[in-house]
């Protein structure tokens with residue numbers, strides 16, 4: 200049941216006035232505190248559509264998302280955040296996020312794609328163990344990042360976080376065993392006032408010089 204999420208993309212959702220790309224990248228921060236303000240489903244759909252433009256190995260496109268909105272987000276928290284963990288939870292306004300998106304990938308799409316005639320010689324279609332790196336995770340990560348930047352562009356707050364109780368989530372949302380779950384993105388309008396920071400926020404950002412290796416490692 201996707202309901203309004205498959206509604207045709209509204210022209211208003213697509214007509215966001217994009218600011219400078221560097222500003223979007225630099226201003227993005229994970230949001231862990233949301234207001235009651237509703238989110239237009241068409242805006243989320245348009246951000247996901249942009250994210251499908253991310254690179255994909257062999258254009259296999261194994262990214263999938265599960266969207267939960269409003270009351271149905273409760274189903275997520277009931278499974279992922281047990282009452283014991285909820286007590287004293289550092290980010291209580293995270294649970295107000297009107298939209299929850301579970302980001303996933305399908306490794307079998309890569310086996311199928313790399314079994315096609317133009318890719319068969321790679322041998323990668325034979326089994327997942329043959330792959331030098333999990334391209335399905337890489338692709339889905341690229342798409343997820345593009346999604347986060349698209350959300351920032353339309354001034355929505357978002358937190359990508361590691362899910363807990365994976366078995367419970369699979370059962371609650373009928374997620375097939377062969378599908379990998381990357382994590383969850385809570386989305387909404389950031390609550391007024393301070394955006395509480397995560398534990399890692401005070402870590403120093405690495406300098407570009409420490410990232411770049413030239414000529415040799």
Ligand SMILES: Cc1cc2nc3c(=O)[nH]c(=O)nc-3n(C[C@H](O)[C@H](O)[C@H](O)COP(=O)(O)O)c2cc1C
Nearest residue numbers: 227228229230231359360361362382397398399400
């Ligand atoms: C794979 C991954 C898992 C993360 N898991 C959590 C999490 O469980 N809880 C949380 O508060 N933040 C989580 N984060 C957010 C990071 O803490 C955050 O991106 C980092 O501290 C840098 O902050 P910024 O994204 O606001 O610039 C996660 C980010 C990534 C990429």
